[in-house]
Amino acid sequence: MxxxxxxxxxxxxxxxxxxxxxxxxxxxxxxxxxxxxxxxxxxxxxxxxxxxxxxxxxxxxxxxxxxxxxxxxxxxxxxxxxxxxxxxxxxxxxxxxxxxxxxxxxxxxxxxxxxxxxxxxxxxxxxxxxxxxxxxxxxxxxxxxxxxxxxxxxxxxxxxxxxxxxxxxxxxxxxxxxxxxxxxxxxxxxxxxxxxxxxxxxxxxxxxxxxxxxxxxxxxxxxxxxxxxxxxxxxxxxxxxxxxxxxxxxxxxxxxxxxxTYLSPAASPPTGARYYPYSEFLAMRRPTWYAGMAMRSDQVPFGGLYREHDGGIVVMTDGNCTDYDDLDAAGRYLYSGITAMRGEPYQYWLRDQSPMAGGATLGDYAVGGMDLKLLVSADETYLWARKSCFAFDEEIVCVGSDIHSDDPREVLTYLHTFPDAGHSVQSGSGWLHDGVMGVALGDGRTPTVEDVEYDKDGLWHQVFISHGAKPSNAVYAFALLPEANAAETQSYAAHPDYSVLYRDASAHVVYDASSQTTGVVFFEATDNAAGHACNGPAQLIYTTGNGQVQSLAFYNPAYPAETTSYTLNVPVPPSAWLVNQAQNSPYVDGIEVRADGFQLSLSLPRFKGVTWLQTPPDLSPSSKTVNTPAPKFGEMVTYTITIHNSGGPSTDTVSVSDSIPAGLAYVPQSVTATLGTTSYSGGVIHWSGVLSDTSEVVITYAATVTEKDVRLITNTALIDAGSAGVYSRAATIVANGVTVHLPLVLKGW
Structure with missing residues (x-):
């Protein structure tokens, strides 16, 4: 050819x-x-x-x-x-x-x-x-x-x-x-x-x-x-x-x-998470690592698939990407999160029986889930499992439930596979680190490691847990830590950041504390999965702040109906911004807000979802300046505090406090602001307001220099943005500084 x-x-x-x-x-x-x-x-x-x-x-x-x-x-x-x-x-x-x-x-x-x-x-x-x-x-x-x-x-x-x-x-x-x-x-x-x-x-x-x-x-x-x-x-x-x-x-x-000739400048790699409904593939990217979850259901018939489409996850990092160069047979055995029969080949099988697969993404965060049903032998024995994957801030959490089989072989869930060369393995109770990335196993379990030798690819290690032969309602939970070192992996295993709030045949619910993100996979209709309810299979992910749902994504994997009507209940009340987004969505039939949560009524076409992502406020570009850096005794200086929000709208009240230091005297009634309320009392400038309709507020005030000696005077403004953080911005003057003019000497003259 x-x-x-x-x-x-x-x-x-x-x-x-x-x-x-x-x-x-x-x-x-x-x-x-x-x-x-x-x-x-x-x-x-x-x-x-x-x-x-x-x-x-x-x-x-x-x-x-x-x-x-x-x-x-x-x-x-x-x-x-x-x-x-x-x-x-x-x-x-x-x-x-x-x-x-x-x-x-x-x-x-x-x-x-x-x-x-x-x-x-x-x-x-x-x-x-x-x-x-x-x-x-x-x-x-x-x-x-x-x-x-x-x-x-x-x-x-x-x-x-x-x-x-x-x-x-x-x-x-x-x-x-x-x-x-x-x-x-x-x-x-x-x-x-x-x-x-x-x-x-x-x-x-x-x-x-x-x-x-x-x-x-x-x-x-x-x-x-x-x-x-x-x-x-x-x-x-x-x-x-x-x-x-x-x-x-x-x-x-x-x-x-x-x-x-186009290489400068080349684009930076995309980051975040994306779900591809027609390929049932979930991509998760960060600056230093990449992960993909491959699924395939009978909703997208394909025939003759390999095993990685059974919910397999590959994680590549800056440190392990060379492991995957020039692979032969080992290239078919790399996938984390695979549940399979021991001895089943990674070859063509009729794998289209799985009734559901789907995913939803919310900025960097993502959830994917698959209702796995596989024909695993010519004798028409099967394997069933409910599988999910949650990408949070520092970890990828994998959860499984309802694992059962009528095949006499042992059922395994593979956690990680890596080559012997270039890896220094450390492990302990419930954790393993391969020298590059970590695996933290939940449910108080310790993984098994087996060696596999390939003719061309050399020695590799497969990490797995066993569910035994013909298991009934077996479960698992583990976290992949792409950027963690061995000590961090051990610490994470002892004190995981995620919690499995609910796990049975109907749904998986996982909460990540540091990102305040909750992911849910509904495998079937359920009335109460840790307070969540849905009338059919779906994927849900949302973030919270100040006791409210700030952002949310929901996906419809249902087939064969052209459109599916959903009733979704979330046990956390929505923010006003989220309510407004829902009310203006063509897919939302209604939203009912309660003190303890809300109910959404949606009509979604197949392979479609809704995503309402509110970018968090970012006040880090805020600044403070002074117009005269070296004033004399009795002179007046003007300070300018600029509150700048480069992120999403801020619905919290932002406050500023700026204490007038010794050596300066506030000029009465000089404080002004382009928005909000200002005041002065007890030697402190105060301002408060909400930046929901603007990205910038400018506050100015004047002070007179009362210091007679040469001295550095620094005063600091504290900007309290609530859930968006507290920022400190300072400006310094040299009171009564002496200006010295140095002679100019030109070489060669």
Missing amino acids: KVPFCLIDVLFAVGDQLSTEPRDALEDMLIWLNLWSGREASCNYKESPTALLFHLTEANGAWFRAITLLTGLYFELPPLVQWSVNEFNETMHVNTITSYVTEAPAASGPKPDYTPWDHGQAPNQLYGDHLFATLGFVAYLTDGSSRYGLSSEASAYLDEYFHQWLCWNTFHALEMPATRGRWPHLTQNGELFLGAVFMLNTASPRYADELARVVADWLAEHPGDLDMRQGDRGFATPWFGNFHLPFDTLIGQPLLATAE
Whole structure:
């Protein structure tokens, strides 16, 4: 499959410099390779204009349509070029309007997380990074052509597919499995790198800084390794589909040189949390780590999945990302949070029985949950589990309940997997640290560690807990600590920041104290889960402050109904801001506020949710200044206190107190403010007000210097913003300071 591109590389780059005989031979080889690959790689669903040539439909069909395009461009055959581009445009059109579960137009337009292998709708079954690399290559080849270029719809899809989906799912040049359709293992993101290079060689590329980050990440991790032949089956190579077009080619080097001109400035990685409903994938990013939870339910039928879609979590950090380079068999066994039978292979199974999966995000915080049901043997034995994941400020909490099976094998929940090389393991009662990140196990349990030796990948350690054979209603709870050292992990295990408030077959409720965040997964209708109630499966996450719900997100994973009516009860009263958001939402039918909580009535389409995120106030940019830094005795100085809120609206009353120090005398009635109430008493300036409708308040007052000696005088204003914190801002003068003029000496004069 690489050979056609090698031929193209030579013919496009130096074909006009070859003599007739070798050029004719290479051209003949290209034609015959097209014919051979088309016949061997695909079935007989759709034919190209040349009938027997390019008789393609499966995934390889899309890749070889690109060979058709290249061949048409080289031989200047417009029908081939037009046919190929039409096929790609049709693919993007189908992906734009067709959802997994209906052929009706999707209300949300392009779906950036549409990553199936062979969904049976588009003429080119592309997925994940293949789609990006392939379309990026086509965009580069046809850039500027009004007749043969990608349609505006396809171009927009390509841009947003990267910006909304792929750019989130790469970390230190590694790519999450969920971006690759059904493939089970982490790979180096060679295809994203290759697609980014192609896109940066088009005119005025969108999201150029984000594309540049993918290129920069790859080059930082692979200096001098432009052939990039690494990984299981060569998957780490920046292959173009199966073409393997490395950047040591004659075509590739100038493209890479152009892309490198965009590297300054490259965008910073995105941070926060995102849930992708059409792929049932939850991404969680912080500046130093990345985690992804892959799920798959029968609501999004897919068939032939690997095990990581059973609620598996991968956590990559700045310290462990090199563990995942160039993996072979170990790449299929990396996932935390997997509940499975001992001895069950990480291979294809019919895994579509799981009735529910979904997630909700709220800024940096997230919740995901899956009602797992798996066929685990040819004898039709099954495994069931209710599984959830909660991303808080410093930890990822994993909870399981109702784990049972009719299979005679032992059931395990895997907590963590890591290589022996480069890791120094410490452990104790209920905790383990692998030298990079920690695992704190709840329920008073201690994990088991087993060694696994791989031919290529060496010695690895699997950390798990056993639920025994044919368990009934087994449970687990543990926290992954991506940034904790060993001492912090041990301390966390002894005094965890999270609390499991409720855990049974109907719901999981987890509270994180430091972030004041509560996450809930409703697996079924429940009347009371630690005070929470919902009439059907759903995911909920909310933050509290001052005894009120400040922000909230809620997601509908229900199927097959087009719209689901929910009644949700939360045992904490809402803030006035949240009530206003709910009342103005088109999805909310009503809100009933009580002294001890509130009830929401919602009508949500499937794969939809509501998110009301209130950014907390941030008064850290506030300042205090003085107009004259060195006043004399008897002179008047003016102080200015600027209260500046760079965050969300502040509904709390903010107060300022500023004591007049010795050496200064307040000028009566001089204090003023652009908002709020001012006063002076007992030698203290006072101000109070609410910043709900403004981001800045300026307070000024005057004072007379009463100090006769030379002295530094500092006075400090305390800004008390309630739940947003207390800030201290000071200004200093030099009373009666002496000004000295130094002589100016110019060298050489």
